[in-house]
Amino acid sequence: MEKLLAEFQEATKAGMQGIAAALERFAAGAVDEIRNAKPRAIAANPADEKLQLDEALFDSAPLLAVPKHAAFEPLKEIGHRFLATAEGIFVEVRRPWLHVIQLLSKLPENAPRPPYGLIMPKIELTFGRLGVAIPIIQAFAEEARVAAPDEHAAWIVWNSEAQKLEYKPLKIMNASPGAISFERPELPPHQSLAIDLHSHGRGEAFFSATDDKDDAGEVKIAGVLGGLGADDKPSVSFRLCVLGLTIPLKVPVEAIFKAAEPA
Structure with missing residues (x-):
């Protein structure tokens, strides 16, 4: 009986270790899946150990392309982001009382144009005027x-x-x-x-x-x-x-x- 109990405990221990290893692999895979689902357009070597710092900065104020064909989706969360358009770079800011989109830098007249859409500047106050x-x-x-x-x-x-x-x-x-x-x-x-x-x-x-x-x-x-x-x-x-x-x-x-x- 003692031998059977020892074999049972050993099998249970191995099973728990297998489950733990599987959970660890799942967590790592989930992190990779999330990372792949949210790519960051950063011109850096993916193996660079300091890339995480740039990713954190990018996430705090991302740069997004304004669509040329699809409908533009405004920023909904409190914060700000930068918008790349065929005209230049805009900043978009959201506060509880404000939504603003303004041109920061206009491309020169004969400069190469990225294949992005256009957007109109706006100042929208939650309280109206x-x-x-x-x-x-x-x-x-x-x-x-x-x-x-x-x-x-x-x-x-x-x-x-x-x-x-x-x-x-x-x-x-x-x-x-x-x-x-x-x-x-x-x-x-x-x-x-x-x-x-x-x-x-x-x-x-x-x-x-x-x-x-x-x-x-x-x-x-x-x-x-x-x-x-x-x-x-x-x-x-x-x-x-x-x-x-x-x-x-x-x-x-x-x-x-x-x-x-x-x-």
Whole structure:
């Protein structure tokens, strides 16, 4: 009986080892299958030990060809990717409040053309149009007038649960007529920065070199208000920031600063 029990245990052990080996081969095969199903167009030797680093970078911001015959499928997940077209290279960005496609680099007139399709640039706001935010920007303008001649700052965030824009005051650390610093708040998952506002006190509204540096790499609408003294002429400047690319936005100063009614 003991001999039979030992033979049974030995057979069971061998069977478990076989199952484990089969599972290991299955897992390795599944990884290869997934890798083959999602090829990465990287001009590198597949055996290069550093290729995995490039694959990770590629996956974080892939380059896709725009179809010439099939229907274009827009980016659905939050993130960004690059699009190769017969015209040049575009960037496509998705945020809870924004979908944007913009040309980054246009091919020279007589350059070779890849056999890809074309795509139209677009800026699509989930909340419809920037005018929806005007009442909130007006409220910020009043706060900025009180803070003048020092600069002031605040955010307008998109609440994806409530499907609306919301005003978010900021904790100001230091403010002067020429600079401002604030504590950047950590937003919950259902909120995302949509409009970044700051003022220039009594100075003119414009985007400084410091603003350019602060906005680089961000996806947001940036707005500056200026001329906030009692005897000043108000001014505004707005732009869409897309990972370093900036697109001017037309916002009439009269929409934010109501003209004084005659006596």
